[in-house]
Amino acid sequence: MLLDFNAEPRPPRLALPVGVGIGKTRAMQRSVAGLLRSEALRGRKIVIGVPRHDLAEEQRDAFHALDVDAMVWKGRTAPDPTPDNPERLMCLDPSAPFDAMEVERIVETTSCKVTRRGITHICPLYNSCGYQAQKPRLEAAQIVLTAHDTLFHQAPNELGAVGLLVLDEGFWGAGLRGTDGKALLTLDGLRPHLGTVQCWTPRNQEDWEATADLAAQRERLWKVLASATNGPLSVVALRAAGLTPERCRQAAGLEHRRMRNPGITPGMDPGERRRRIASVLPKEGEPWAPPNRAAAMWLLIAEALENDHDVAGAVLVDTMSENGTVRCLRLAWRADLRDGWGAQGPILHLDATLRPELVTPFIPEVTIAEPLMAREPHVRVRQILRAPVSAKALTPGEDAKPRDRSAAENHRRQVSALIALRAASLRGRSASSPDLLIIAQKAAVDALRAAGLPRNVQAVHFNALSGIDRWHSVAGLMVLGRTLPAPVTVEALAAAVTNCPPLSSRGDVAWWYEQEERRIALADGGVHALPGETHADPTVEAIRWTICEGELIQAIGRGRGVNRTAATPLEVDLFTDVVLPVAVHEVLDWDDVCPRRQEMMAASGVVLENAADMARAFPDLWQSHDAARQQKARSVTFCYYRDLSNSRTSHSSSVVAYRPAGPGQKDRTARFDLVLIPDPRAWLEAKLGPLAHFEMIGGEAPQPATPPIADARGGAARPGRSRGRHHPRPPHEKAQQAAGEG
DNA sequence: TCGTATGTAGCCCAGTCAAC
DNA sequence: GTTGACTGGGCTACATACGA
Structure with a gap:
């Protein structure tokens, strides 16, 4: 250093x-x-x-x-669980600090311990308090x-x-x-009159000089508030009203003097504490602007006046209350x-x-400093475009249309099957459990867990990933979707950071980001172009990127790709259309990897060849013998299904021959994954009834596992659609590679 | 005799995309 | 974001042939 x-x-x-x-x-x-x-x-x-x-x-x-x-x-409100009390917090009486904060006093000297005039006031729980300890x-x-x-x-x-x-x-x-939209100041509370601007000395005596000074600045502000339309406070109007940065900063200091000292001390009886607090706060329903919040407002205005822009951190809005519409200033700022x-x-x-x-x-x-990055030669990244993994596609709300809900059910079934097959292909590849880590939005993770995850799979959600090292040895990562709030949300965050209205870039479309061409960098040197969201304002774009691309980068990083070797490679499947600064080995379309019902059947550990048995054993996949028959006739056998059929990804699979009891039944075969279904005969009898014949024929010789998604493109690739354009490598590079291979 | 395999026609619906 | 049109997949219904 x-x-x-x-x-x-x-x-x-x-x-x-x-x-x-x-x-x-x-x-x-x-x-x-x-x-x-x-x-x-x-x-x-x-x-x-x-x-x-x-x-x-x-x-x-x-x-x-x-x-x-x-x-x-x-801090005082952090969890401090014990075996006896898992809900315990660091502070054993959190109501005392909350009361202190309500009247804007220093918590330590009003709730914990203080010595005044030789007398020590102390919280009765002080000596057993986790915070003090x-x-x-x-x-x-x-x-x-x-x-x-x-x-x-x-x-x-x-x-x-x-x-x-x-x-x-x-x-x-x-x-x-204030980015949750809850830091509000009612205009009634800011209207200047004695009840809202009265200042006090530290000894709780009326401070008329401070009151007059604060009233003068509030009058200037009121001229603006009374005639302003909804939106950020206008710097032109504020200046025309005579406000200056100096006056605003002075007003910010004076606002704090509106709060009288309630004289609460550590160890005070809670009833007495509440009585004293009530005596210095206005009665229910009276106009009131909390002094700390009002001071923050003045500082936001001062900063905007200095920098000559509207006050993005103080926005006039209409809010709904029990008494109807109330005009408020909504604050958001940077501590x-x-x-x-x-x-x-x-x-x-x-x-x-x-x-x-x-x-x-x-x-x-x-x-x-310049960014410091490392090569990850033993990480293989596949990016799957157009996958139905958005919140709407996987977990629409209760109020969604029936059509969207049933579509989401299909998507969840497909994704669950994909996970099961991926988990089977990676089984035993990790030094310690899990073999496969799924990272998705929280609602999607909850839904996938509810549907049941294989034992060698863990699922976690975005936003709680940074710094965690416990998945450093997983063999595979599946990242589903992305996090990206609407522009209005990200712009509100940017307003809190800068206090400056964002540059607008959205043209006629007011509810989403503009699109610009992005390019996935392919490991072979080519690129794959597709559209991606962007925002014209640099701060909004930085926040958007951090929430979206940044969180995906954090997600991929959980696999600790830098530390991998040829013996411990990492396979990453990105189910998102977001372009990331990583080299991608394969770009596929959802159509290429979307599991068909045969593949979903294979995900459960068995591939049946008889259509009638398929419908009987998997009524949720095929409602009738005919349905199973028709799909069998139409479908080509793809990736996952073929993997299990060929015993390539399932080293433990075995072929069985069987015939159900009863007239007209012919001999048929099926392939079982013995890890998932250890007793094929019991499974068949449970699903189909008694068997007239059963014989274990055995499996093919185990072969090295092949990544199933890669297989989807080899041979029988589906006619997939893609949002982007694939740009081949320049001819001279191809020539160089050919020369190298030759 | 019963159940399965195969072929064909036609309706319904989910998925997609353009327009707003 | 919603709406409506379009398209292809999924399914049912019918018929015939075959094997246990």
Whole structure:
């Protein structure tokens, strides 16, 4: 690490885009351990922010293995389960901190412990509190690991001086406020009159000077609010009303003085606490603008005036309430990384899907290094286009049309069969379970689990993947779909990041993104072009990319492709039309891989050849003998079905000959996968009734497993459709390859 | 005698795509 | 996002031949 951690006045701030699975966290841990031994930090601590507490605990254990003293710091409302009480939180009386926050007091001195005039007020649960119990470890530790979210809240005093703040993985989302649309200020609460602008001294005496100053700025703002139409506050109107950045910042400070001190102390009887809180808050139904929220509004306006744009973070909207329509200002803004956690000192940020547009607002003057990526020669990627794996295609809501719901049922059945066949083809290929990891949207994962997953398969959903290493040895990954909120949602996030209205790019289509040509880079040097979403505003596009492409990159990274060898290859199947910065070995169409009903039958471990038996054994696939017969006549035998028929992907398959009892029954054969159906005779009798004849004939000699999807293209490929265009390799490259092969 | 295999005609519906 | 037209697959119904 070539950083001077004591540089003045500008400490080093470095952001490193490091590819998924390269081992950036391990390298960081070793560097941090070395840094502590070098004493370059002069005894100051290192704070490491990670997305979630479970990742913090993993890193703590890794530091302990490096003989470094590390601890995980959790907030008051974080889970702290015990065998007796799995619901336990760090704070044993969460109502006390919530009450303190309602009247905007410091939680520690109003809920936990404080000494006033020689008298110590203390929470009765203080000595058994998980939050307090971690403080001695916090004081002693060299490294403090905590969730990104914590870094945007006040640091505990016991932390002491911080010499380096490490931000592991993308952190910007934890710093956004109001993006759920719930940070509202009613216009009634902002209308200037004594009840809404009265300020108080710290001793709860009326502060008339502050009240007059705040009233003057509220009057200016009211001129704008009273005549504005819905949408972002206009910078022209705000300026015309006489507001300036200085006046807004002054008003932000004055807003805090509207809250009187209720005089609540740690250990106070909850009834008395609520009575005191009620005495400083307006009565139910009276207009009120929470001071913290009003202060945030002023700061958003000040920033917009300074930068000469409308206030995207403060938007006039109509909301519905019990009393009808209420006009409100909807706020969304960006919190700052807190100084107490080291935000003003040296910062190192590591993220595989880092976007400068989302880092610089939080870390000004950050230096963003060139991306560091690694080759993955033992990873094979297939991308399947036009797969029905969107939320609508797999899991439409209850209010969806019957036609869409039945289509979704078919899609789920097809995807389940595909998973079962893929799992069979990869069985035993992983050093430890599972062999196959499915990554999809949460609703899709729930639906697939409900339908039943093979034992060697695990399914997880997007958005909870970063940093997890437990699937490093899976043999296969199937990534289904993508995450992509509508433009209006992403634009709202961007407004919170920048406070600036996004550039519009959507023309006549107001509800979706524009499309532009994207190119899948093929491993053989060619490209496959297809349309992809984009947004004209750089920040909106950065967020869109992070949520969509970034999450898919994180998903692929779970397989730790960088660490694979010829003996432990990884096969990735991408069921999405999104173009990613990875080399793709094969681009297929859903028609090429979509399992037919014969293949679904094969997925359960048996291939029957008799149409009547097919209909009897699988009534959900074929409703009648004729239906099974007709499909048998029409269908060509493809990939998965053929795999089991030929015993190529199922090393344990066996052919049996049988004849049901009764007149007119002829001899027929079937092939069974003995891992899934160990007793074919019992299975046949359960499905078809007593047998007049049964004989195990045996299977063909086992052959090396072949990826089933690749087989779909070999030989009997279906006439598939594709959204994109395949561009062959330039002739000179083909010639070079031919020369090399020759 | 019963059940299966094979062939053909025609209706229904799911999937797709263009237009709005 | 919705709607409507188009298309091909899925299924039923009918008939005939064959084998246990």
